[in-house]
Amino acid sequence: MNIGNIKRDFPIFENNDISYLDSAATSQKPKCVIDCIKNFYKNTNANAHRGAYGLSLQSSALLSNARHKVAKFLNAKYDEEIIFTKNSTEALNLIAQSYGNLAIKKGDEIVLSILEHHSMIVPFQNLAKHKSAELKFLYLDKNYQINEKEIEDKITSKTKIVGISTVSNALGIITDYQKIIDKAHSVGAVVVVDASQSIAHVPFDVKKTDADFVIFSAHKMYGPLGVGVLYGKKQLLEKMPPFLMGGDMIEYVYEDNTTFAPLPNKFEAGTMDVASISALEVAISYIESIGYENIEKVENELKIYLYQRLKNLPYIELYCSDDLQKQTGLVSFNVKGVHPHDVASILDMQGVCVRAGNHCAQPLLRWLGVNSTVRASVGIYNTKADIDRLILALEKVYQTFKKYI
Amino acid sequence: MNDLSEFYTDIIMEHSANSHNRHELFDETCSAHGHNPNCGDDITLHILYDGDKIKDLSFTGSGCAISQSSTSIMIDLLKGKSKAEANALIDLFVDMIDRKPLSNEQQKMLKEAMAFQNIQNMPARVKCALLAWKTLKQKIDE
Numbered sequence: 001m002n003i004g005n006i007k008r009d010f011p012i013f014e015n016n017d018i019s020y021l022d023s024a025a026t027s028q029k030p031k032c033v034i035d036c037i038k039n040f041y042k043n044t045n046a047n048a049h050r051g052a053y054g055l056s057l058q059s060s061a062l063l064s065n066a067r068h069k070v071a072k073f074l075n076a077k078y079d080e081e082i083i084f085t086k087n088s089t090e091a092l093n094l095i096a097q098s099y100g101n102l103a104i105k106k107g108d109e110i111v112l113s114i115l116e117h118h119s120m121i122v123p124f125q126n127l128a129k130h131k132s133a134e135l136k137f138l139y140l141d142k143n144y145q146i147n148e149k150e151i152e153d154k155i156t157s158k159t160k161i162v163g164i165s166t167v168s169n170a171l172g173i174i175t176d177y178q179k180i181i182d183k184a185h186s187v188g189a190v191v192v193v194d195a196s197q198s199i200a201h202v203p204f205d206v207k208k209t210d211a212d213f214v215i216f217s218a219h220k221m222y223g224p225l226g227v228g229v230l231y232g233k234k235q236l237l238e239k240m241p242p243f244l245m246g247g248d249m250i251e252y253v254y255e256d257n258t259t260f261a262p263l264p265n266k267f268e269a270g271t272m273d274v275a276s277i278s279a280l281e282v283a284i285s286y287i288e289s290i291g292y293e294n295i296e297k298v299e300n301e302l303k304i305y306l307y308q309r310l311k312n313l314p315y316i317e318l319y320c321s322d323d324l325q326k327q328t329g330l331v332s333f334n335v336k337g338v339h340p341h342d343v344a345s346i347l348d349m350q351g352v353c354v355r356a357g358n359h360c361a362q363p364l365l366r367w368l369g370v371n372s373t374v375r376a377s378v379g380i381y382n383t384k385a386d387i388d389r390l391i392l393a394l395e396k397v398y399q400t401f402k403k404y405i
Numbered sequence: 406m407n408d409l410s411e412f413y414t415d416i417i418m419e420h421s422a423n424s425h426n427r428h429e430l431f432d433e434t435c436s437a438h439g440h441n442p443n444c445g446d447d448i449t450l451h452i453l454y455d456g457d458k459i460k461d462l463s464f465t466g467s468g469c470a471i472s473q474s475s476t477s478i479m480i481d482l483l484k485g486k487s488k489a490e491a492n493a494l495i496d497l498f499v500d501m502i503d504r505k506p507l508s509n510e511q512q513k514m515l516k517e518a519m520a521f522q523n524i525q526n527m528p529a530r531v532k533c534a535l536l537a538w539k540t541l542k543q544k545i546d547e
Binding site for chain 2: 340
């Protein structure tokens with residue numbers, strides 16, 4: 001397949017001379033996704049589930065078509081196991097507040113990995129505090145892996161919820177989430193999988209993995225901003241109380257009481273962003289049209305090239321596993337003696353977009369003893385030329401600072 | 406594309422890498438903590454008052470070259486000043502960052518702090534340049 005052709009699917013690169021290496025923060029959007037949103041407002045706009053007229057019915061159909069598409073994409077058994085939220089964060093808050101309130105009692109344990117994003121840590125930390133439950137963390141070994149002993153020691157009969165990312169957003173580490181799911185299930189705990197950093201790169205099968213909850217954001221998988229996906233097993237979602245109250249999530253409302261709609265509406269209060277949800281469906285079709293195998297092939301080459309080039313620079317410190325099989329095309333590093341924000345600003349002046357900071361993973365960076373890092377991450381539109389540009393720009397950082405390091 | 410040397414000048418680099426103001430003050434009257442949560446700049450100003458006068462001032466902490474050098478340059482400028490004089494210079498610095506026109510006289514008053522006059526061309530770093538100044542002003546006004 002022709003990599004150059006993929007870049008042409010993304011109009012942003014026609015309008016900006018940049019090497020975009022921040023797909024882990026948000027991916028760029030292909031023309032088909034942008035067109036979907038434009039066409040919705042030009043041709044179909046109406047409030048789903050509200051009107052008896054044609055456009056509203058079309059809008060409702062778009063919503064249910066998208067739900068069906070996401071269900072198939074994840075290999076879910078029922079469409080109503082798919083709940084649309086505004087992002088991954090909202091999906092995790094929904095799980096922590098609704099399922100967490102139901103399942104967690106005083107003295108119970110919640111286990112998260114130290115790799116987790118704040119969006120996983122903060123809602124479950126808050127839940128643990130309110131319930132007088134204990135929050136425990138799975139830490140990494142020297143090779144940045146959560147090893148078997150750690151899993152065996154931390155996940156016990158007291159564990160009720162386990163939260164794990166498929167891939168660390170700060171370090172690009174691929175976790176052994178299947179082992180964690182299996183162990184959690186053996187002690188009767190429910191597992192929340194954050195697939196936000198993997199869903200654009202490798203498929204996720206809810207049946208095969210037997211994950212209880214899976215969350216991700218549309219905007220990291222070539223879809224629009226403003227849509228998150230929550231998959232939950234039907235029997236769990238059915239017994240969970242609603243998260244947000246209001247329109248369209250009800251059955252009957254009296255002055256003093258309300259009964260709630262069945263799934264999935266119970267968890268989708270208020271007007272949904274049908275344009276963006278529909279555009280997520282298009283983004284999934286776009287991924288399928290390229291094929292995960294091709295995506296993996298392209299990104300694997302980029303990954304190897306990125307690590308090789310960085311490893312050859314003596315002034316770079318890398319935070320990664322020695323085993324590249326355990327890493328994605330996301331690399332965290334520092335220019336020794338230079339603050340990551342200075343690095344990012346100097347890269348920006350040369351048209352290279354990277355992230356610098358603590359990547360919403362303060363506990364992880366504190367545990368590693370690092371204040372912040374520079375993070376470069378690839379998507380399907382990147383080429384080796386983008387990485388060459390990064391390397392040249394890093395050389396400029398070094399030349400600017402070397403006198404003072 | 407902006408010119409790198411416009412921001413990462415020798416003054417800024419020298420103050421950031423080898424600041425003589427980076428140390429604790431064992432006889433400090435009080436300290437003030439400033440933090441930019443989004444980027445991680447984290448500084449503590451150590452202040453020794455003699456009546457109304459800032460008799461001594463130093464800092465500890467970490468952050469980018471812009472935040473660290475701005476802190477050090479501010480200390481050079483404000484050490485020995487009265488609270489009112491310090492506040493007036495802080496206001497002047499903020500005006501300069503906001504690109505309000507300054508007279509030659511005012512520019513001279515800011516001395517090395519004029520090194521940040523074009524920081525608006527690097528919008529992501531404006532809050533880094535302002536951190537120490539805002540932290541000190543808040544403490545003085547307490």
